[in-house]
Amino acid sequence: MSENNEKHITIQALHRMPYYLQKLKELKNDGVDVVSAPKIAQMLNLNEVQVRKDFAAVSEIKGKPKAGFSVSELIRQMEELLGFNNTDDAVLVGVGSLGHAFLAYKGFEEYGLNIVAAFDSNPEFIGMEISGKSVLPSERISEMCLRMGIHIGIITVPEEQAQKVCDQLVAGGVLAIWNFAPVHLSVPENVLVKNENLAASLAMLSKHLKEKMKEKF
Amino acid sequence: MSENNEKHITIQALHRMPYYLQKLKELKNDGVDVVSAPKIAQMLNLNEVQVRKDFAAVSEIKGKPKAGFSVSELIRQMEELLGFNNTDDAVLVGVGSLGHAFLAYKGFEEYGLNIVAAFDSNPEFIGMEISGKSVLPSERISEMCLRMGIHIGIITVPEEQAQKVCDQLVAGGVLAIWNFAPVHLSVPENVLVKNENLAASLAMLSKHLKEKMKEKF
């Protein structure tokens, strides 16, 4: 009787969710109450079976044959799954240009992330307030994370410092790390590292471009 | 005799390249001339066969049994493949907090990306100089891209405006788009869209965290 709560959801599927969510909200805004998998598939350039499977992975909601799925039900379930409805506190380490930007960026809150403090090793930055968050010395990472019960860390330091910062975060009880340094980080197995890999994205763009330009000759 | 130049390289492999490159540079710095696949695999937590296949996909370089691969040869070939050795010009659209940050971020140049101009629809920003780049009105996107021969566009506008901006870039001859708006963009098939999907990354962090916290009970 008791369902296995551990719905299997692949990380690929998880990556598609924000796109579904965005489309669904758009539809809801337009007054659409029910939508079918084939319609969503067409809008997002996906396979319709994939959409149905993804929806199934999100929740217990069943679609109605001939009709489709309840738009607001889907939105609710996806936000629940993605954790956009409850906010997590995080700290950011590295107040360079990228880190600076993230402190100023308002978009994260919309996705349930709240940066509560920043750290840097450069004395020049310490004590500063950036977008209302104060910058503390890196030595205090572990202590502060423990004290504030922080479980998410954002790393925006240069690659040479990334592993050290990572270790400090882990020591502070951080369980999930968002890493913008183009470095592989070693962590205990219960800690998740999500690499943002801007370099890899740029490589893809550059490679595509090179191929396209070659075609012109 | 003539080799098929179109080496098959998967996009997964392409994503691993920056990590190889970073490690290889580190090794070179330490005076290491030759490295084996198993060593690299161990350092990056990968399978050794995968590393060998990735190296093979990069270039014609052969490793030497019992020894390994030439570190500097690999670096050279990877930078060539990733396009980090030649710079591409790009424009950025959307000078909000994230866009602002990117204009200030020095890291991109290291990867061969040079942002030459920025656009925004908000009159408040137009005419401004941000990190030495002037902000132009969005209406001029197509014209300017054509005139300057720009082929890469970076989209950092809110989701409602992303598709419109995308269309303007495409009209301006842009062939590769780096999209930070959490929206699916429709483009002609010769144009590549690389989605940066910060929302999806956050979802992964949040989901992992939720699971870990649950374990505590």
Added chain:
DNA sequence: TAGATTGTTAATCGATTAACAATC
């Protein structure tokens, strides 16, 4: 030579897509 490492072919694994009966 012995042993580590290479490169390649075959087996495994997992995700996507196709096929199809069930439903409204």
Added chain:
DNA sequence: TAGATTGTTAATCGATTAACAATC
């Protein structure tokens, strides 16, 4: 009912991993 759509089982596809002969 007829037809679109659902949910699921089976087939396909592609990437990772294992197995192994070749090489220095």
